[in-house]
Amino acid sequence: MELSEAVRRRRMVRNYSSEPVEAAVVDRVLAAGHRAPSAGNSAGWAFLLLDNPDDVARYWRATAGDRVEAPDRWLRGLMTAPVLVVTLSCKDAYLERYAEPDKGWSDRDEARWPVPYWHTDTAMAAMLMLLTAVDEGLGACFFGLPGPAVDRFRAAFDVPTAYTPVGVVSLGHRTDDAGPAGSARRGRPPVADVTHRGRW
Template sequence: MKFAEVVRRRRMVRDYDPGRPVPAEVRERLLEHAMRAPSAGFSQGWAFLVLESPEERDRFWTATSTGGAPDGWLTRMRRAPLLIVPLSNKAAYLDRYAEPDKGWTDRDEARWPVPYWDVDAGMAALLMLLTAVDEGLGACFFGVPPERVDAFRAAFGVPGEYHPVGCVSVGYPGDDDRRSPSLRRGRRPVEEVVHRGSW
C-alpha cells in the first residue's frame, strides 16, 4: 500500500474480531517500526508492554477500568487480541542531555519546552497505528485514566520511572465497528489550521 493511502485510511478502530489473532510477524513489525520513531538526542526513552494472552488483556482492562458493567465502547474494545502500551521514561532524557555532547549537567527539567519523552512515545504509537493500516489491521490509541495508572503499574510490575502515555489496541476490525460521532464535525479546512509566514 502506498504511504499516502495508509495515511488516508488511518482511523481509530473500536471493534475487533476476537477470533483472529494478530500474526506474530505483524506484531514484531509493529514494534520494530515503533522503535524507528524520532527521539530527542536519540534518547530512545521508551518501552512497550505487549499484552496478548486473554489473562494479560483481562488484567489490563481490570486495572484500567472503574468496574461495573462495561459500556458498549469497552465491550467492543475488549475484543482486541493485542494491546501495546507505550511508556515514556523522563529520566532517560534528562540523563542523555547531561552527557558531554549535550552539556546540561544539571538535568534541569525546566529546560524542556514540552515533555519530549511523552511526545516521542506518542510518535512511536503513531508509527504502530500506520503500520497496522499497512498490514490490513485496525488499531486505536486511547488513554489510561490518570486515577488508574497506579493500579496498572501494580498489575504489571511497571517500574516507577516509566509512565504509560496510552495504549494501542490492534486487531482485525469487527462487524460492529461504528464510526465515532465526533467525526460528524468533519475535518477542519486547511486555511483554518495552516498559517503561512504569520498568523
C-alpha cells in the same frame, strides 16, 4: 501500501473480530514504533506488549475496574482487541542523555524542556504503530489510561514509577462494525483553517 494511502485509511477502530493477530505482524508493528524519532537518541520509550487473553483481561480489570462487568459500547468494543501495546515514556532517560558531554548541558534541569519530548517521542512511536497496523490490514486505536487507574495498572504489571503510560494501541482484525464513532462525527476543520503561513 503507499504511505499516503495508509494515512488516508487510518482511523480509530473500536471493535475487533475474534481472529488472532499473527506474532510476526505484532513484531513488525513494534519494530515500526521503535523507529520513532527520539531527541538525542535518548530512546526514552518502552512498550508493554499484552498479547495473550489473560494479560489483556488483567489490563481491563486494572484500568476499568467494575465497568468490566457492565461495559458501555466503547469499552465493550475495545475489550475485543486481542492485542494491546501500552506505550510508556521515561523522562529520566532524556534528562540523563542531555546531561552527557556531547549535549553541552551539565545538569538535569527539567526547565530546559518547555515541551516534554519524552511524551512527544512516545506518541510518535504510537503513530507509527497505527500506520503500520493499517499497512498490515489491521484495525487499531490509540486511547489513554484514566488517571485514577494508573497506579492500579502499574501494580498489575510491575511497571517502574520512572515510566509513564502515554497511551495504549489496540490491535486486531476489524469487523464491519468499527465501533462507536467517538469524536469522528465532529469532523475535522479544513487544513487552511489550521495552517498559518508566514505569520499567525
